Amino acid sequence: MSDEGFGVVEVCAGAGGQSLGLHKAGFTHRLAVEIDETAADTLRTNLEVPVVVGDVADPELWNPRDYAGVDLFAGGVPCPPFSAAGKQLGTSDERDLFAWAIEQVAVLRPRAVMLENVRGLSAPRFAAYRQRVLDRLLELGYVGEWKLLHAADFGVPQLRPRFVLVAMPADDMRYFHWPEPNPGPRVTVGDALHDLMAADGWKYADAWRHAANDVGPTLVGGSKKHGGADLGPTRAKAGWAKLHVDGRGIADMAPNRKSLSFRTTPPRLTIEMAARIQGWAAGDNYRFSGRKTSQYRQIGNAFPPPVAEAVGQSIRSAMTRDSLPRTAEPGVVEVHDPVYRALAASEGALSLAELVDAHNQGSEAAVQQRLAAIGRDFELHRIDDGGVERYLLGEFKGFTGQSDHWRHDVVTRFRNRVS
Structure with a gap:
């Protein structure tokens, strides 16, 4: 720990959802890196964080x-490569920076790592990708763990599942415990927004509060390629409609004394309301830079501050030994993809039968599915060995910092579209 307290370097920081949560957990930024100038301005204005603006992987x-x-070392690296809405392109998406971030651990040598992404990264499609991350961290001296956390469990009035990676050396990881959900009932949309809905005298605010009696769907911020200032795709809008919220856009102001009943004309959320749904509290006094669409995108793409705070507190407790040690010693990396593991460990090509044995489920079809998924993110060579087809794992296709990777050309050519 530095003389100035617990320091953090955060990449892909956005408008500061994770930053705010980590500040509340006792961390101070040494640096934040963000590609979007407007989001960076939001971060500087509210938290006075030192920010550099540009492609995080640019060595200059x-x-x-x-x-x-x-x-x-923390970050919310871009989600579209792993999102179902983003076609789960993984390493084929120029926005994939997860593997690059892991390589920075070798340079930064932080005491802890915290990276978050969408639920999609937990899908079977990315089992080999996850395995490579954990194995690489172990090579660097870190024990990594993944956990799917639901924002609604931490006082955020929306579902918003986030897949979080935490890694620490074994001596520290022994004291790390994932944060427990808040006790008591979840905060509903009605309870979270009642004061804002009632602020301009809307006479239906109390009745609306009781009708909006559940957590909301996940806010979808979109990207510079896709998405605007509405609450997401058709299914998300339908979910908001059940809570008597019009998800087709963002309002400039809250309902007033002349506004009609929510049963005939459901209100739209304002920017301030969207921020509240994402976990910013009234007392945070947070202001977002830019125009409405940009503001909403910053909010919708953020890591909810209460979740970041909870994980940050768990990391800090492990560092200070304020938590009890685990009953089981950490150090054994969880196996996410036994087929990838077998291929990566083998010095030669393996047959389908050998991979079925490694998979330990006795199904050639299951192994073939794993091979198809592996082949999307890794070079996978098929070798004819006297009529027996064998498989040899080749290079990882992802961006880890290579100077000649195709990602550089895409980012240079389409700089204003990369987010």
């Missing part, structure tokens, strides 16, 4: 070696 933008030994 910042030098990770300058921050070696920082307490925490």
Whole structure:
């Protein structure tokens, strides 16, 4: 730990949802990196965080070696590569920075790592990708764990599942415990927004509060390629409609004394209301830079501050030994993909029968499915060995910092569309 307290370097920081939560957990930014100038301005204005703006993987933008030994390396690397809405392109998406982020651990040598993404990264499609991440961290001296956390369990009035990776050296990881859900009932949309809905004298605000008696669907911020200032695709809008919210756009102001009943004309959320749904509290006094669509995108793409705070507190407790040690020693990496594991460990090509044995489920079809998924993110060579087809794992297709990777050309050519 530095003399200035617990330091954090955060990449893909956005407008500061994760930043705010980590600040509340006792961390101070040494640096934040963000590609969008408007989001960076939001972050600077509200938290006075030192921010550099540009492609986080550009070596001319910042030098990770300058921050070696920082307490925490954190980030919310782009979600579309792993999102079902983003076609789950994985390593074929120029926005995939997860593997690159893991490689920075070798340079930064932080005491802890915290990276978050969408639920899609937990799908079978990315089992080999996850396995490679954990195995690489172990090579670097870190024990990594994945956990699917639901924002609604931490006082956020929306579902918003987030897949979080935490990694620490085994001596620290022994004291790390994932945060427990808040006790008591979940905060509903009605309870979270009642004061804002009633602020301009809307006479139906109390009745609306009781009608909007559940958590909301996940806010969808979209990207510079897709998405605007509405609450998401058709299914999300239908979910909001059940809570008597019109999800087709964002309002400039709250309902007033002349506004009609929510049963005939459901209100739209304002920017302030959307931020509340994402976990920003009234006392945060947070202001978002830019125009309405940009503001909503910043909010919709954020990591909810209460979830970041909860995970940050668990990491800090492990560092300070304020938590009890685990009953089981960490150090054994969880197996997410036994087929990938077998291929990665083998010095030669393996037959389908050998991979079925490694998979330990006795199904050639299951192994073939795993091979198809592996082949999307890794070079997979098929070799004819006297009539027996064998498989040999080749290079990882993802971006880990290679100077000649195709991602550089895409980012250069379409700079204003990459988010």
